Amino acid sequence: xxxxxLFALTLVAGALxxxxxxxxxxxxxxxxxxxxxxxxxxxxxxxxxxxxxxxxGTITSFPGAEVSVDATILAADDIIHADPVxxxxxxxxxxxxxxxxxxxxxxxxxxxATPNENFGKILGRAPDSESxxxxxxxxxxxxxxxxxxxxLAGLNNNVFVGAGRLVVNPDRxxxxxxxxxxxxxx
Numbered sequence: 725x726x727x728x729x730l731f732a733l734t735l736v737a738g739a740l741x742x743x744x745x746x747x748x749x750x751x752x753x754x755x756x757x758x759x760x761x762x763x764x765x766x767x768x769x770x771x772x773x774x775x776x777x778x779x780x781g782t783i784t785s786f787p788g789a790e791v792s793v794d795a796t797i798l799a800a801d802d803i804i805h806a807d808p809v810x811x812x813x814x815x816x817x818x819x820x821x822x823x824x825x826x827x828x829x830x831x832x833x834x835x836x837a838t839p840n841e842n843f844g845k846i847l848g849r850a851p852d853s854e855s856x857x858x859x860x861x862x863x864x865x866x867x868x869x870x871x872x873x874x875x876l877a878g879l880n881n882n883v884f885v886g887a888g889r890l891v892v893n894p895d896r897x898x899x900x901x902x903x904x905x906x907x908x909x910x
Contacts, residue, residue: 748905751789751884754833754865755891756781756797756817757899760849761804772806781899783821783831790906791878795821798828813837815863827873833886833902835863846890846898853892858903861888865904883907 761774778800785793800819807814815835822828837843838860845853863886867879886904893899 745910747908747910748885749790749908750786751791751882751904751906752783752785752793754781754783754831754886754902754904755899756800756819756902757897758802761847766808770808772808774804774806776802776804778802778817778819790882791876793823793876793879795823795829797821797831800831811839813839815861823873823876825875827870827876829870829873829876829879830868831865832867833863833865835861835886835888837861837888843890846892849896849898855892856890858887858889860890861900861902862886863888863902863904865902 756778757780759777759779761776764773764775767773781797783793783795783797785791798820800817802815802817805814815837818832820828820830840860842853842856843860846856865884865886869876869880884904884906886902888900888902891899891901
């Protein structure tokens with residue numbers, strides 16, 4: 725935590741001096757299937773809690789990205805905290821994926837979703853629901869890469885942020901699509 729604070733202070737000092745700026749470089753697309761949430765109800769801290777199984781998906785790098793990845797999600801889950809006021813959902817996703825070359829790695833992301841009317845229809849599997857636009861979900865992505873997969877080390881050694889949307893697939897199943905970018909200090 726201290727290192728993040730020092731990093732942030734360095735960025736602020738550089739930005740104030742006109743020296744540094746943050747930019748985003750397209751990195752990967754994450755498409756993850758989600759099942760209907762299992763609602764556990766409010767917890768003692770006052771917020772609502774639910775659990776969602778994420779049974780499938782893909783992580784695919786954009787052309788020209790620093791790290792080339794083509795992976796299939798083997799399993800994942802999402803613990804969702806619903807704010808008691810404010811209407812925000814706090815996401816905490818953890819899972820494992822396998823590359824086309826056979827390397828298995830952990831991935832995760834935390835984020836904030838701001839549901840709108842269509843968002844609720846999609847999650848409720850309403851027959852008239854349609855895919856949402858990007859901008860209702862923002863995330864921070866992390867990875868744990870095994871030593872046996874040095875070609876993926878860049879996923880572990882960089883900061884990635886993303887914007888997401890809910891997707892209603894042709895078979896009416898629901899996925900979440902994220903476009904993630906690497907944060908670069910210029």
